[in-house]
């Protein structure tokens with residue numbers, strides 16, 4: 001079988017070596033398409049691929065139509081909003097993700113952004129500390145749980161809300177469960193977003209919600225830009241000069257946000273999962289899932305059942 005790794009944002013080379021070892025030792029062929037700049041390169045590369053490993057790469061109906069032999073796509077990562085899962089299903093293509101494999105990397109980046117924010121983006125002026133502050137985690141999945149673990153090391157008081165995770169599970173992890181997202185924003189000094197991009201969450205982080213935050217509140221986004229209502233957050237930052245917004249996903253309105261100097265920071269490219277460890281974990285897991293699929297039809301991590 002031909003397994004294509006198509007990554008506009010490439011894996012670390014150690015991860016590619018690991019993926020190659022897995023795929024070739026199972027008797028399959030590995031083909032690499034890295035750092036592509038034009039969708040036509042992807043359309044050409046998928047033509048004879050039986051399986052595909054991607055990251056945030058867009059797997060559109062056009063890509064799926066071009067991929068005549070494709071049987072499985074594995075998103076080496078958690079969020080699969082970049083893949084048209086429903087269309088893949090109509091074509092009989094299995095879509096899987098690799099949950100949890102890159103979550104520590106994303107969680108660590110939350111604190112990189114947070115320390116940078118509370119120390120005034122390292123401008124030399126006195127900042128504040130994280131110890132004793134209330135951290136709110138919106139969605140208690142794999143990343144949220146890692147964020148809670150690291151936050152405790154900083155001595156933070158940790159709160160969480162997850163529409164799909166019962167309060168007792170959150171409490172068992174030593175985290176305060178709150179009743180809804182409004183309460184989370186109202187209670188916490190910092191809110192870190194870990195919700196997926198779905199029709200329900202799209203633009204859900206809006207003026208009314210973030211405005212619940214106390215004076216000096218900080219919003220951290222390492223999830224998806226689509227969950228932010230950008231015009232409303234821009235208006236809120238203009239209305240409240242005490243709030244900060246730090247993000248790992250450059251908003252569409254980056255230029256407008258950049259005017260809030262000293263209160264806004266975006267990484268130039270989404271890099272939460274951009275560590276050798278996360279690339280190895282997610283890439284090798286993806287390769288193993290493909291091998292299992294071809295060997296015995298395993299679809300354990302299928303997200304388009």
Ligand code: 3PG
Pocket residue numbers: 009055056057076077078079080102223270271272273274
């Ligand atoms: C994920 O959904 O796994 C993370 O957002 C990481 O995405 P990336 O592989 O594009 O860095």
